[in-house]
Each structure stands twice: as C-alpha cells, then as structure tokens.
Amino acid sequence: MNATAAHQHEVLILGAGYAGLSAAIQLAARTRKRGNLRVTLVNPYDTFTERLRLHMSATGQKTAEMNIPELLEGTGARFVRGWATAVDAGARTVRIDDEWILRYDTLVYGLGSVADTAAVPGVDEHAYTLNSPQDAALLADRLTRPARLDGGSVVVAGGGLTGIEAAAEIAEQHPQLQVLLLARQEPGAGMHPKAKAHLDAALARLGVRVLSGVEVAKVLPDGVELADGTHIPAAAVLFTGGTRIPPLAAAAGLRVDERGRVLTDHALRSLSHPDVYAVGDAAAIRQRYGVMHGTCQSGMPTGVHAARSILRVLAGKQPRPFRFGYYHTPLSLGRNDAVVQFTHPDGSPRRIVLTGKRAAAYKETVTAAPWPTFARMKKMPASGALWPHGGRYTRTRSAA
Structure with a gap:
C-alpha cells in the first residue's frame, strides 16, 4: 500500500519489551508529522520491565520505575493497557482482555518469552x-x-x-x-x-x-x-x-517453529502473513550462523528494523534484510563484581574478557542504557543504532 493513501494506516504493536517499545518509538517518531499512520502499543503494564534487573528486584533492591505513557509523550503513539488474548490474522484484529477488539493494517508481534x-x-x-x-x-x-x-x-x-x-x-x-x-x-x-x-x-x-x-x-x-x-x-x-513462548501466534495460524516462535523472512515479516512482523524473543530469525537466540541484546535492533521495514513498504520500497551479530555476554556477580565475555557474531566466545569491578561498571552501563536510548530515539529517529546491549546491527539508510 502506498503511504499517500487517504485512510489512516493502523500499526498495532503487541508487547512493550525492549523490541516492541523500540518499534513503537521508531515508527511514531518518524511519522508524527504525518496524518496517515497511527501507532498503538498494547502492554499489560504501564511500566517498562527491566528484565536485566529482575534479579536485583528479587532481593528487595529498588530500581527505577519507567513509565511507558510518559516515554511516548510527544511521539503521537497511543498506549493501551491490557492483555492480548487472541489474534485473528484473517480479520486483522486483536482481542484485548477478552472484552474488546483492536483492528490493524500491520501488526508487530512482540510478546516475548516467559519461564x-x-x-x-x-x-x-x-x-x-x-x-x-x-x-x-x-x-x-x-x-x-x-x-x-x-x-x-x-x-x-x-x-x-x-x-x-x-x-x-x-x-x-x-x-x-x-x-x-x-x-x-x-x-x-x-x-x-x-x-x-x-x-x-x-x-x-x-x-x-x-x-x-x-x-x-x-x-x-x-x-x-x-x-x-x-x-x-x-x-x-x-x-x-528454560522459557516458553505464549501460544497466541500459533493459535492465530501464523507459521511457527517447534518452540512457538514466529517464522520470519529477511525483513522480519511472518512467512505466512506478511502483514505481521515478529520481533524479539517471539521471532525465529535466521542469520548466517543459524537462528538467533532471544536476548535483550538483540531485541532492540529487531524492533527498530521492523519499524524501518514497515515504513519502506508503505513508501512503496522493498525492505532491507536484517543482519545482526552478537557482541558480548555481560554477567553480574553481585553489585561489585561481574564477568563480561566478548563474543564472535555467532555468540561463541572470544579471548577478550573483562572481570571484577571494571566488568561490573560495564554491566551497569549496559543495564542502565535502555531508557536513555529510547529517549534519544524520539529525537534522532533516523540515526544509526547505538545499542546499549551491544551487538552488531547493519545500519540502514533512512526509510522516510
């Protein structure tokens, strides 16, 4: 569909994790001056879950509360609090809280994994x-x-x-x-x-x-x-x-792998439903080294790439392939100790390692970075990615 079409194109994003929130901010920030695209983000909670800090919360330590609606202010994106309970891929609708329906033209499926x-x-x-x-x-x-x-x-x-x-x-x-x-x-x-x-x-x-x-x-x-x-x-x-993937995608008839992850093409579109993009842990994304394993490190790049792919398609262009390589594995060992294993793009270990207090400072920088990065996305949506969790993501030129 051409971006000049008169009707408003509805992009519905399920899940406000690292991937879904990245997609929402990129789409909304790049199109807030246009009136032909509306972005709606659905999430059960209005606060962002820092999965990288949950082990700290589990021991009673206080962490910053990050409000999603406040982050989205000024972007034009709409936030809806609720649980996505069913997807009708044929009708292009999503049921929220088993009570009401949201319609979409393009769906970004970012419902990640759970224990x-x-x-x-x-x-x-x-x-x-x-x-x-x-x-x-x-x-x-x-x-x-x-x-x-x-x-x-x-x-x-x-x-x-x-x-x-x-x-x-x-x-x-x-x-x-x-x-x-x-x-x-x-x-x-x-x-x-x-x-x-x-x-x-x-x-x-x-x-x-x-x-x-x-x-x-x-x-x-x-x-x-x-x-x-x-x-x-x-x-x-x-x-x-171990983790599992919510069965929503499989129940909707999307093609999934043995773990329930949505099978995607090079642009992160569902192989069975091209109007659905899958990001983060919810997607089975194949790279040259195999299928990516879900991490926070790779989540944000998938969300940004899905947003850029959507914009390219709406502009009548072909989306570019997603290319990603892992960079590191930071592991905290309490508050003042850590180990950071730097990796090859396929995730295998390199000889470069950080340990002790330097590694702890590195890990803290990585953990603290998502929120400022989201804020920067609002102001510089067309820039190349500076990924707080590391990773090598192929930059693409502006899709707008």
Whole structure:
C-alpha cells in the first residue's frame, strides 16, 4: 500500500519489551508529522520491565520505575493497557482482555518469552519465577523475612545467565541464607576459560554451592526432586530452567517453529502473513550462523528494523534484510563484581574478557542504557543504532 493513501494506516504493536517499545518509538517518531499512520502499543503494564534487573528486584533492591505513557509523550503513539488474548490474522484484529477488539493494517508481534513453568511438575504451585516485577516482588518478600525460611536453603534451579545472576545476588544480599544452584551443565561452560574461572571463584566467594550435571524432575512444597530420585530440601525454590513462548501466534495460524516462535523472512515479516512482523524473543530469525537466540541484546535492533521495514513498504520500497551479530555476554556477580565475555557474531566466545569491578561498571552501563536510548530515539529517529546491549546491527539508510 502506498503511504499517500487517504485512510489512516493502523500499526498495532503487541508487547512493550525492549523490541516492541523500540518499534513503537521508531515508527511514531518518524511519522508524527504525518496524518496517515497511527501507532498503538498494547502492554499489560504501564511500566517498562527491566528484565536485566529482575534479579536485583528479587532481593528487595529498588530500581527505577519507567513509565511507558510518559516515554511516548510527544511521539503521537497511543498506549493501551491490557492483555492480548487472541489474534485473528484473517480479520486483522486483536482481542484485548477478552472484552474488546483492536483492528490493524500491520501488526508487530512482540510478546516475548516467559519461564516454562509447565516443563517441570510443581513449578506453578511451589516455585518462584522472574517473569515480571510482580514475580520478583513475591520472591523478595519471601527472602526478606528470614524467619519464614526456617533456616533452610534457597534452591535456584537453572544454570543459565538468569540463574547465575540470581544465585549470586541472593547470596550477596542475604548472606545468612544457604544458596544452592542446580544446573544441567557447569555454569559458564560456554565461556572462555578465563571468564569461567572468574565466575567459579566469584560463586565460591559468595558461598553459592553449585551442583551441575543434574536435572530437576519435580518441585515440591519443601524442596526439589532430581531425576535420579534425590530429594533436596529447600525453603524456597527459584525456577529459571528454560522459557516458553505464549501460544497466541500459533493459535492465530501464523507459521511457527517447534518452540512457538514466529517464522520470519529477511525483513522480519511472518512467512505466512506478511502483514505481521515478529520481533524479539517471539521471532525465529535466521542469520548466517543459524537462528538467533532471544536476548535483550538483540531485541532492540529487531524492533527498530521492523519499524524501518514497515515504513519502506508503505513508501512503496522493498525492505532491507536484517543482519545482526552478537557482541558480548555481560554477567553480574553481585553489585561489585561481574564477568563480561566478548563474543564472535555467532555468540561463541572470544579471548577478550573483562572481570571484577571494571566488568561490573560495564554491566551497569549496559543495564542502565535502555531508557536513555529510547529517549534519544524520539529525537534522532533516523540515526544509526547505538545499542546499549551491544551487538552488531547493519545500519540502514533512512526509510522516510
């Protein structure tokens, strides 16, 4: 469709995470002086969830509250608070809160991943997760009342980045608690030996016990049961062992992969529905090195590229291919320690590593950067990307 068409083109964006919010700001800022495009952003909460800081919130530390409607002021984008409960890709509509309908001409699907609480029996009933600030607050309440823990240990199930950061943060902020990290493989196994050695030493210094090569088969009211039948008692269990994708896209008939991620073309359009763009964790985006794994590092570039692709199509042009390479893996180990593993574009480790206080300062800069970057997008929407989470994203010329 040509951008000069008389009717207003409706772009509906589902999810205000790193990817969805980037898409909304780029689209709205670049078109706020035009009257033929309207951008609507839908999200269950009106505050931005800093997923990179949820392990801090889970230990009772205060983090900045970032208001999405305030950020969007002056862009022309409309914010709608609600849950997207169904997508009708044929009718181009989305049901909100099972009560009312929003129509779209172009949909940006940015509903990211959540903890896979269905993968292990008992997680829903007995474990804590870090899906949202509300989840983090529940765990913080539990941890900040030591009497309620009855002197038992805290089990963190999952040895990925979230599990490692959470275990280190809990151990540092609550040294009176025993923290046990359960992992299928050794934490940091994919890092350069120098980075892994620092990680191991930091966990030992904090008193975090690590049990690797194990699999949690069940979460119980008083602990966890491993696949070999071993029972490990725990007063609280934090589950970080894997994620899942909401089934909304698959239910709408969009082509998805085995994990439920939307299959996309080179411009991030759905292979089955070209009027739908998928961004962030919700998308299965193929690059030369394989399918991207969802991270905050790659989320913002996908949102920006989807916005630019939409504008190019509306202008009667062909969208350019999305090209992205990973740059680093920053991992906090409490407030004053961290390890930063620099990577090749495919995510494999390079020999360059930062550790200690320098790495902690680097990680803090990365974590703190999204909000100022969003603000800069409002003022300089046509500029190349300065990605706060790192990453190599191919710049494109202005689509306007």
